Amino acid sequence: MKEHKTKPALPQYVAGIDIGNSTTEVALAHLEQGLPESWWSACVPTTGVKGTKENIKGLFQALDEVVRRAGLTREDIHLALLNDATPVIGDLAMSTISETIITDSAMIGHNPGTPGGSGLGIGRTKPISDLKDCGRGEQIIALVDESYGFHQAALLINQALEQGVEVNGIIAQKDDGVLIANRLTKKLPVVDEVRGIEAVPLDMPAAVEVAEAGYTISKLCNPYGISSIFGLSSKETRSVANIAITLIGNRSAVVIKTPAGMIEEYRVPIGSLYIESGPTEKEVDISLGAEKIMAAVDGCRQITDIRGEACTSVGGMLGRIKQCLSDSSGQSFDQIKVRDLLAVDTIVSQPVKGAVAGETCTNRAVGLAAMVYTDRMLMKDLLTELQQEVPFPVSIGGVEVEMAVRGALTTPGTQQPLVVLDMGSGSVDAALWEAGKEIRGIHLAGAGEMVTRMIDTELDLKNRDTAELVKRYPAVFVDSLFHYTMENGQMVFPKEPAPLPALGRTALLMENGVLYPLEQQISLEKLVRVRRECKSKVLLTNALRALKKIAPGGNIRLFEHVALIGGCAMDFEVSQLISEYMLHHYGVVCGAGNIRGCLGPRGAVAVGLVKHYLETAGVEGE
Amino acid sequence: MEMKDGLLLLYSGQEDPPWYKEFLYGVEEEGLPLHCLDGREESPGSDALSLANTAARFCCFELGIGADSEQLILRHRLQRDEAPLLLVSRKEGKDAIRQMGHNAARIVKSAPLILD
Numbered sequence: 074m075k076e077h078k079t080k081p082a083l084p085q086y087v088a089g090i091d092i093g094n095s096t097t098e099v100a101l102a103h104l105e106q107g108l109p110e111s112w113w114s115a116c117v118p119t120t121g122v123k124g125t126k127e128n129i130k131g132l133f134q135a136l137d138e139v140v141r142r143a144g145l146t147r148e149d150i151h152l153a154l155l156n157d158a159t160p161v162i163g164d165l166a167m168s169t170i171s172e173t174i175i176t177d178s179a180m181i182g183h184n185p186g187t188p189g190g191s192g193l194g195i196g197r198t199k200p201i202s203d204l205k206d207c208g209r210g211e212q213i214i215a216l217v218d219e220s221y222g223f224h225q226a227a228l229l230i231n232q233a234l235e236q237g238v239e240v241n242g243i244i245a246q247k248d249d250g251v252l253i254a255n256r257l258t259k260k261l262p263v264v265d266e267v268r269g270i271e272a273v274p275l276d277m278p279a280a281v282e283v284a285e286a287g288y289t290i291s292k293l294c295n296p297y298g299i300s301s302i303f304g305l306s307s308k309e310t311r312s313v314a315n316i317a318i319t320l321i322g323n324r325s326a327v328v329i330k331t332p333a334g335m336i337e338e339y340r341v342p343i344g345s346l347y348i349e350s351g352p353t354e355k356e357v358d359i360s361l362g363a364e365k366i367m368a369a370v371d372g373c374r375q376i377t378d379i380r381g382e383a384c385t386s387v388g389g390m391l392g393r394i395k396q397c398l399s400d401s402s403g404q405s406f407d408q409i410k411v412r413d414l415l416a417v418d419t420i421v422s423q424p425v426k427g428a429v430a431g432e433t434c435t436n437r438a439v440g441l442a443a444m445v446y447t448d449r450m451l452m453k454d455l456l457t458e459l460q461q462e463v464p465f466p467v468s469i470g471g472v473e474v475e476m477a478v479r480g481a482l483t484t485p486g487t488q489q490p491l492v493v494l495d496m497g498s499g500s501v502d503a504a505l506w507e508a509g510k511e512i513r514g515i516h517l518a519g520a521g522e523m524v525t526r527m528i529d530t531e532l533d534l535k536n537r538d539t540a541e542l543v544k545r546y547p548a549v550f551v552d553s554l555f556h557y558t559m560e561n562g563q564m565v566f567p568k569e570p571a572p573l574p575a576l577g578r579t580a581l582l583m584e585n586g587v588l589y590p591l592e593q594q595i596s597l598e599k600l601v602r603v604r605r606e607c608k609s610k611v612l613l614t615n616a617l618r619a620l621k622k623i624a625p626g627g628n629i630r631l632f633e634h635v636a637l638i639g640g641c642a643m644d645f646e647v648s649q650l651i652s653e654y655m656l657h658h659y660g661v662v663c664g665a666g667n668i669r670g671c672l673g674p675r676g677a678v679a680v681g682l683v684k685h686y687l688e689t690a691g692v693e694g695e
Numbered sequence: 696m697e698m699k700d701g702l703l704l705l706y707s708g709q710e711d712p713p714w715y716k717e718f719l720y721g722v723e724e725e726g727l728p729l730h731c732l733d734g735r736e737e738s739p740g741s742d743a744l745s746l747a748n749t750a751a752r753f754c755c756f757e758l759g760i761g762a763d764s765e766q767l768i769l770r771h772r773l774q775r776d777e778a779p780l781l782l783v784s785r786k787e788g789k790d791a792i793r794q795m796g797h798n799a800a801r802i803v804k805s806a807p808l809i810l811d
Contacts, residue, residue: 186725187724187725248724249720249724250724251724251726252720252723252724255723551805554771554773554780554802555771555773568775569775570771570773570774573798573802574808576801576802576805576806576808577801577805577806577807577808578807594807
């Protein structure tokens with residue numbers, strides 16, 4: 074007798090819920106005789122840290138939104154499926170590997186908008202109040218503090234000049250260099266807006282240089298220029314090279330020679346990384362840069378742990394990362410084993426040690442992202458909490474990365490074997506699903522958050538949230554009240570004048586044409602270059618590493634389709650950057666996923682959860 | 696009135712020195728030429744706003760400054776509303792008046808403004 078299997082009675086409304094690090098996404102399916110008839114989706118920002126009960130607030134917002142769209146209430150839902158979060162967590166750290174220290178000179182190298190006069194002036198530093206006591210023929214650089222108005226300052230300097238004192242240059246505290254220069258009987262270079270003028274050492278040999286409009290200084294940015302002015306020995310010249318280099322490109326500068334040893338030099342050794350891979354251990358010197366570090370990391374088959382050399386700056390970096398991960402996972406410090414690491418070369422803007430007016434210069438740095446596996450089931454506690462608050466049953470529907478592939482496969486034009494690259498905020502996850510085989514996935518450290526942190530340091534924004542906006546929005550330069558240049562060169566002529574704070578600045582073009590001006594003066598070209606480089610250095614690098622790791626024999630060419638999903642795939646340029654590279658270099662079709670043909674790269678896990686439920690319940694797909 | 700190759704300030708009645716001389720210093724520090732003229736003949740009104748509107752018509756940068764006995768107003772010729780682009784009143788003191796001079800010149804130079 075033939076056995077007759079009856080389908081189990083399926084619930085009508087099934088919700089897939091994906092709680093991510095930054096967004097909570099819900100997909101709701103209406104099942105008609107076990108087949109999904111219609112779908113609704115919603116996406117809201119995640120509340121609290123992923124896997125904690127603070128998530129429930131955001132989850133309810135998303136649920137309420139999706140039932141509203143479906144014209145239902147929460148009570149109509151029959152079953153909700155939660156993703157099982159990937160048991161990996163990551164963290165970042167950054168450390169400089171070069172430092173600019175000035176030991177036996179002081180410098181002021183800033184670019185006030187309007188320095189006065191032009192030329193090079195050499196003399197000893199004297200406060201303007203002491204000019205009357207200076208002798209005939211004395212070579213002076215006058216210091217004008219803010220208690221002197223420009224009229225009075227010009228008067229005192231003119232008097233001194235009349236008495237035969239050779240005033241050769243002026244350092245002023247307020248923004249009145251042009252006003253002073255315009256009232257002098259002799260053309261002198263004036264560097265103004267030196268806020269910390271009280272830090273300028275007195276009665277020391279100094280040089281002031283202001284370039285003509287349109288030019289940059291030529292003497293003080295040349296080590297031999299400085300050595301000629303102060304009569305320095307070869308050894309001393311070597312030590313002023315740092316000063317000269319940081320002054321390149323300025324319109325005005327001051328260098329003051331101070332007795333040697335006023336500023337002590339102390340350097341933290343950079344140190345090495347130790348990469349453990351089973352019984353073997355590799356050592357790699359951090360100062361060799363990211364390329365060498367990554368060659369060592371990628372050369373290991375299976376990393377069991379990565380340590381930093383004790384009492385060095387890299388030791389401190391990895392120590393901080395491990396401590397942070399230990400705190401958030403609840404595992405002891407010793408149990409934290411770093412399983413993947415991404416090193417990226419970067420530059421940071423740092424205060425020059427020994428500078429007078431808070432000058433900064435760029436130094437080389439390396440950024441590290443590390444990842445550890447935890448044994449904690451992130452979602453278990455949340456599930457228990459959630460079940461007490463909702464009338465419908467909630468269960469764990471499946472592992473994140475596997476659900477992501479199932480969801481991504483609803484993208485029109487894809488087929489198995491399909492590779493999914495899920496680029497989130499903390500990690501780049503890749504999964505391969507070949508017909509009839511188990512889904513294979515891997516996780517790599519470093520993704521969107523690392524891009525944000527790198528943009529923050531490289532552009533010296535000193536604000537993570539602003540860096541996040543720089544990452545997300547295209548930039549414009551506000552040339553005048555009535556015209557902007559877009560980053561692609563297109564000119565825009567608004568009908569209303571630009572907001573005044575944006576004038577002459579690079580701004581971000583947000584929704585509805587709203588401009589978000591950046592406080593820092595960063596050229597449009599630099600912003601775009603840094604933004605793209607940061608995205609490429611982290612996301613493209615990790616995309617390639619991930620694909621090589623899951624490809625048979627490490628050969629990416631064997632893949633046909635690669636769908637990009639996750640927050641970074643929503644980015645306006647990341648998916649293009651990766652698509653272009655993949656097609657040109659490997660002939661692989663790669664693009665941002667379009668879940669269910671309408672959601673874009675968003676909601677893959679939530680949709681995958683419902684699909685997976687239907688498959689396991691014996692129902693075929695859509 | 697002829698077109699002026701620089702910023703143009705029109706005033707109504709003049710104290711000597713004018714109460715807004717800090718404004719003039721602000722423009723000077725930025726290195727811009729500035730013409731100050733009596734605007735009562737050209738302008739339909741003697742208030743700062745109408746003086747500024749008139750000045751904007753005769754300035755090569757399409758920016759005009761109007762000064763009456765109480766306030767300084769900066770207007771752009773292409774502004775469609777009636778709001779001042781920048782405004783400072785006599786009461787606000789020297790620093791604020793100087794800052795408006797810097798900012799008026801910086802609008803011409805398309806340089807970032809000094810904002811508090």
